[in-house]
Amino acid sequence: MTEILTAAQMRAIELAAIESGEVTGLELMERAGRGVVDAIFDAWPDFKTARGPAPEPPKYFWQDEDAYKAIVLCGPGNNGGDGFVVARLLRDAGWVVEVFLYGDAGQLPPDAKTNYQRWSEIGAIRAFADISEEILNGASLTIDAIFGTGLTRPLPDEIGNVLQFVSVQANSRSKVRPPIVAVDVPSGIDADSGRPISHSVIENDEGYYTPALTVTFGAAKVGHFLDTCTSDYSCNSVSDRRGPSLVVKPIGVEHRIEVAAGNSRIVDLFEPDKARHIDLLGRSSVGLNLLFLSKDRGGHKFSHGHALVLTGGFGKTGAARLAARGALRVGAGLVTLGVPPNAQMEVASQIAGLMMTRVQGGEALAETLTDARLNAVCVGPGFGHERARALVPVVLSNKRATVLDADALSAFANAPEELFETLHENCILTPHKGEFARLFPDLANRLAEVPTRGPAYSKVDATREAAARAGCVVLFKGPDTVIAAPDGKCSINSAHYERSAPWLATAGSGDVLAGFITGLLARGFSAMDAAETGAWLHVECAIAFGPGLIAEDLPEILPKVFCELGL
Ligand SMILES: NC(=O)C1=CN([C@@H]2O[C@H](COP(=O)(O)OP(=O)(O)OC[C@H]3O[C@@H](n4cnc5c(N)ncnc54)[C@H](O)[C@@H]3O)[C@@H](O)[C@H]2O)[C@@H](O)CC1
Ligand SMILES: [K+]
Known part of the structure; x- marks a missing residue:
């Protein structure tokens, strides 16, 4: 069994790691962004060859392009900060990257702002309203770094509209468009329940959008395995036969999740009075009787x-x-x-x-x-x-x-x-x-x-x-x-x-x-x-x-x- 975490537990773990002085928030963000890029390259090995020949398939790649292109959608919190890291690392790998920010850059939390500034030195940042069919054309991937574990309220229409636009394209059976990679959690989905917060303009006839790949950090979140988050509908999945993928990338705080075998679970670290931990009966049978x-x-x-x-x-x-x-x-x-x-x-x-x-x-x-x-x-x-x-x-x-x-x-x-x-x-x-x-x-x-x-x-x-x-x-x-x-x-x-x-x-x-x-x-x-x-x-x-x-x-x-x- 694997322990899976609520958003509050994950925040507590990250905070404890930062406060202990063993790592900075900025370093955690760098590791998270690196984890996303590594997971992308593992899922689509052809993407590693930045200027190589077009891969066969996927169909979403336009044969006449000589560099891969990513659309990175960044939100107003640290999930957006991860997005700026992903943008920079993909650019370092030879990609063409277009970055869009929701909200006011001046309000970004400190680590996200640092990564915003790093990106600003090498690339442009545009508003969500500028996203168009033309921009999506030719992209190999869309990165959803709008909201992660910090989503608390209904999505503003502006974000819902953008997500609907890119996801309907990605999930459309008629138009094969760039698959979406969700950073930590598909935006709009609550990390604890797997449910969309409030009415969602992203829900279309075929349900909520499903990223081809979700990359999360340290441990999977409970919501990844519940409700809408587990919807199987996806066209451009990493592997069409298997459907959407979830990858957990280590960011160096894992020892705080499982300090040692036995009673060192997160529940004992942060909620000692409650038997609150949640196990995942996943691929491994370890822990079962x-x-x-x-x-x-x-x-x-x-x-x-x-x-x-x-x-x-x-x-x-x-x-x-x-x-x-x-x-x-x-x-x-x-x-x-x-x-x-x-x-x-x-x-x-x-x-x-x-x-x-x-x-x-x-x-x-x-x-x-x-x-x-x-x-x-x-x-x-x-x-x-x-x-x-x-x-x-x-x-x-x-x-x-x-x-x-x-x-x-x-x-x-x-x-x-x-x-x-x-x-x-x-x-x-x-x-x-x-x-x-x-x-x-x-x-x-x-x-x-x-x-x-x-x-x-x-x-x-x-x-x-x-x-x-x-x-x-x-x-x-x-x-x-x-x-x-x-x-x-x-x-x-x-x-x-x-x-x-x-x-x-x-x-x-x-x-x-x-x-x-x-x-x-x-x-x-x-x-x-x-x-x-x-x-x-x-x-x-x-x-x-x-x-x-x-x-x-x-x-x-x-x-x-x-x-x-x-x-
Ligand atoms: N805490 C850390 O040290 C780390 C966090 N990481 C990333 O940070 C994410 C969590 O960051 P945050 O706690 O900043 O949360 P988010 O980035 O998910 O979003 C929080 C921000 O969005 C606002 N918000 C929430 N719901 C909204 C809505 N419906 N409409 C408009 N604004 C809304 C909040 O007021 C806040 O400003 C994780 O999912 C992960 O991607 C990673 O970088 C690893 C390290
Ligand atoms: K996200």
Whole structure:
């Protein structure tokens, strides 16, 4: 896992580094600008050869130019300061650079002003109003250094119009224009929530603009993995297949983020009284409880747990069967489907490796659960509201580790408190957006409000509040899945950038996720570990399978993922 930061945490780290005397703000800005230029050259190696032949493709390069041209848009704060550094370094590398400044140069903060002056000695600075189609023509890149972590208010129209102009061009499928590189954060997006502040003139029919490349410093920010910031729409991405890229460049303050292994997290440095840190379940599996995924050589099937997956009635058992298959593949020793009599034939004819028991009503379920070896339960996929209202209380009163998904959540839309009262610490709720809104309508409404100030209310905030209210782990699904425990522990399972997995948006994929988590609970994982590991494996399976994925493929590709993890 990687720790990701809020804007306030990043500011505190930079301030601490500057105040300690180990680095100046000006030096940090130089490193940031250098990081952006390095990242550009890594992403587009052809750009390193300043006056070389035109690269093939990209199409946005005009063949008759003999130098690359960058448009650098600078804002009124230190993000703009980074922009002046980028402009100077690109010019040093032989580029033609056109710089535009929003606002009054006299009001720039000191380090940004120094870099403004350095640029003024070698190049012109023009106003945003001067940006035109003509100027964009022939440019290889647009650098967005307007706002970074300091955005607090809605964008002024003047900036919105410019961003719309350059981004619509960059994202247009008909006109292929210079891709945009965002410095730290795409301007207009709040770094904590990933959401645009206020109405945004940059939003067009195809959504907010997506930079081909975002280069951030020290550590990624929470908002990079949430909401609009993760929109996949981009035409001129670094790699068309993978979509937009996010690169984190070190600026020499990283030792303050992870001073040493263990308890030296940023939270302990700056917010010691709160368990507030946020982990990213990213490309690396480090920090996940994967060691325990290996099976004990001396173990037998009962030593790996026994999961009970409850099914709906006739014609509705597919979802639970998918979940059961997931639980079995993830390594539960035994998986039993709890089936009402009218669905027995349907289930019996379609399962292999799974067991089946008859579970009609609450009494039968209570009787089934007298078997203490059944140590994890999955309830909800394809279950039906009526059956859920009758059986969920029985499941919960038996205090087994339990995953509540789909109908087990929606069935309580009219009385969520009734559900919350019976939940316990070994439960996991796995709502998607609609189910979340049914159980936590006030939080969903807050999340739906258009933010007018930064930091905006985020999916992380909503999931944490939901977990505290429910008294158990909540896994709020989406491409930006957020997992939170009642004590505030929180992680984001990112399916973005190099972990982009669009094929995961397929019917039944959530059922398999519920099954993975149930299987891990059966194997003895804690609720938070099971949710994090299950969600992470789910995305890994989608990536391993690739295009054409359907839900049935997810459990079947899991052995390959395990093999690659060295289990
Ligand atoms: N603090 C540091 O030492 C470093 C900061 N760096 C850069 O500095 C950025 C943060 O700098 P700042 O804190 O100056 O923040 P920004 O540069 O993001 O913007 C802050 C400025 O914009 C104004 N502002 C905010 N929202 C506005 C709006 N909607 N309309 C008009 N004006 C608005 C603020 O009043 C302030 O003047 C980072 O994102 C990063 O790019 C890097 O240079 C690394 C070092
Ligand atoms: K920016």
